[in-house]
Amino acid sequence: MRFLIRRLLALGGVLIASSMIVFGALYLAPGSPEQFLVQGRTVSPEVLEAIRAQYSLDDPLPVRYWNWLSGLFTGDMGRSLLTQQDVGALLASRIPTTLSLAVYAAVLIIIGGIGLGILAGTRGGVAERIVIFASNLGIAVPTFFAALVLMSVFSVGLGWFPVFGAGEGAVDRVWHLTLPALALSLPSIAVIARITRTAIVEESESEHVLIAVARGLPKRIILWRHTVRNSLLPVTTAVGMHIAGLVAGAFVVEYAFTLDGIGALLVNSVQRKDFAVVQAIALIMVIAFGVVNLLVDLLYTVIDPRVRLKKGQ
Amino acid sequence: MAVKETTASETAASETAASETAVLADALAAPASPTSRLAGARRRLGWIGMACVGVVAAVVLAAVVGQFLVPYDPTVGSVTQRHLGSSAEHLLGTDQAGRDIFSRLIAGARTSLLGPLIVVGATAVAGSALALTAVWFGGKVDAFLGRVLDVLFAFPSLLLAILGVAIFGPGLVTASIALAVAYIPYSARVIRSVALRERHLPYVKAAELQGINGFTITVRHILPNVWTQILTGSTINFGYAIVDLAALSFLGLGIQPPEADWGLMISNGQESLQQGFPEQSLYAGLCIVVTVAAMAYIGERLGGRAAAGRSKR
Numbered sequence: 223m224r225f226l227i228r229r230l231l232a233l234g235g236v237l238i239a240s241s242m243i244v245f246g247a248l249y250l251a252p253g254s255p256e257q258f259l260v261q262g263r264t265v266s267p268e269v270l271e272a273i274r275a276q277y278s279l280d281d282p283l284p285v286r287y288w289n290w291l292s293g294l295f296t297g298d299m300g301r302s303l304l305t306q307q308d309v310g311a312l313l314a315s316r317i318p319t320t321l322s323l324a325v326y327a328a329v330l331i332i333i334g335g336i337g338l339g340i341l342a343g344t345r346g347g348v349a350e351r352i353v354i355f356a357s358n359l360g361i362a363v364p365t366f367f368a369a370l371v372l373m374s375v376f377s378v379g380l381g382w383f384p385v386f387g388a389g390e391g392a393v394d395r396v397w398h399l400t401l402p403a404l405a406l407s408l409p410s411i412a413v414i415a416r417i418t419r420t421a422i423v424e425e426s427e428s429e430h431v432l433i434a435v436a437r438g439l440p441k442r443i444i445l446w447r448h449t450v451r452n453s454l455l456p457v458t459t460a461v462g463m464h465i466a467g468l469v470a471g472a473f474v475v476e477y478a479f480t481l482d483g484i485g486a487l488l489v490n491s492v493q494r495k496d497f498a499v500v501q502a503i504a505l506i507m508v509i510a511f512g513v514v515n516l517l518v519d520l521l522y523t524v525i526d527p528r529v530r531l532k533k534g535q
Numbered sequence: 536m537a538v539k540e541t542t543a544s545e546t547a548a549s550e551t552a553a554s555e556t557a558v559l560a561d562a563l564a565a566p567a568s569p570t571s572r573l574a575g576a577r578r579r580l581g582w583i584g585m586a587c588v589g590v591v592a593a594v595v596l597a598a599v600v601g602q603f604l605v606p607y608d609p610t611v612g613s614v615t616q617r618h619l620g621s622s623a624e625h626l627l628g629t630d631q632a633g634r635d636i637f638s639r640l641i642a643g644a645r646t647s648l649l650g651p652l653i654v655v656g657a658t659a660v661a662g663s664a665l666a667l668t669a670v671w672f673g674g675k676v677d678a679f680l681g682r683v684l685d686v687l688f689a690f691p692s693l694l695l696a697i698l699g700v701a702i703f704g705p706g707l708v709t710a711s712i713a714l715a716v717a718y719i720p721y722s723a724r725v726i727r728s729v730a731l732r733e734r735h736l737p738y739v740k741a742a743e744l745q746g747i748n749g750f751t752i753t754v755r756h757i758l759p760n761v762w763t764q765i766l767t768g769s770t771i772n773f774g775y776a777i778v779d780l781a782a783l784s785f786l787g788l789g790i791q792p793p794e795a796d797w798g799l800m801i802s803n804g805q806e807s808l809q810q811g812f813p814e815q816s817l818y819a820g821l822c823i824v825v826t827v828a829a830m831a832y833i834g835e836r837l838g839g840r841a842a843a844g845r846s847k848r
Binding site for chain 1: 685686688697702774805813824831
């Protein structure tokens, strides 16, 4: 429990500091804030006045920060400078796509990565060599390249999957998101498979497994209860890190497949210099990243009681 | 999070340190002439590793002198020559603007290596400076710098880079520096843990007692002893930097058209790919994959993955 509280406090501190960075970034930009926000577009005095009001540029800096932060918590994230849409509404319509993509990719990472790792670690022979080779290759393939290759082969070439869009309804969405999720998870699957294989090989040479073999326990019980279960500890950390990374990695794939998620919105907003949207999305991603990392830490204490005991002291 | 990460990184660092001690022992046992060191490196690389060295050398050569060797001007195309297949005239065909793909790939090697070079250089300098400062002063300075790094850790690295580009505008230099800021915490953490061990060795105390000032001791005595660590870390970071910068260029936030760059070429080719001409994206992507894989293999053989302080990103 104390561990949990300490972790929450640490996360809170880090998040406050990161929100200051996201907020302060505006003032790091060359030129005055209004100039930066307007970016040379010609705007009417009323719009300029609205910008000054939105960022409360007439108030001192701490007040501005407070206004911005409390605005975020009450769901008022300001307006897009470009389309004048409410940023909150803009994001709300796009978050489901990103979320389903991330969840889909996470499932693929867990099933694919750990599954292949176990396969390679226990079977040996050709299966092991193929998995090792594929994982070495997978690590070197950037997600956006994987995205284009998958698109070229399965959408353009074979016509099995749609080229872009996120789809309507559950089944259609899964169908639309299969290639993006695959592209997003491929490098992580490669890393996880490798880590899992190493962990399993190490674990199956450990003394408690040798003793279990010597005592004549059935192979299947040794494999699942003694080898796999113990080897999953280091794997969990790695899987967690990669799932947390999905939050931010998704925008490249979203952009490649022109999905309407918040990642693609972030990229478009940076390209069009729509800074209010950039700030909001950056903060959301940092929060999501932190929360997933926290959850992984907690999961770790559930799996391995030793961690809980050590940290609780 | 902070607690766990430090311990994880420290175990990783101690593992590499252990392997490094073994290397040192090797080096001490053998007569330390340059030729024998080279032979040792060759033995550790194996024939695949030597092939990788060949690949990297070829890419570097293309980056340095390629500009003068290309058969066509990489930025000038012809409307009548769009989407040609490969022929004796155009070795790898032409792109959607009728530019020679082979020439663009060769010319693209320069920006594709220059950016990562900036990233790795800036990361190594800033990371070592932070780490050595923290280690030398210890106590509150160390704790403070640790907190600062914790905040940077809260940002997924590509997100931090995108924020930097959003503020300072797209381009090779801004994208590279923004990415370096994202890499610094990882490299600082690893260097810190290695330098910390050096800090408490008797020779440092002896130098201190002789009245040599802290800056001199750090630069002249501690830095050379953590140099291997910095170098191997940089090798591995280089591969990540190629991929991440290519991703930024792919998103339109790095190198700007009509410049030739591998990441940009993948992005340029996306539309053609959907029309059934995957050549441009495919070849540019293969260049990235092969270069990164070769570098990763060399880095892993010579230093071990842990030296970069992370399993991925």
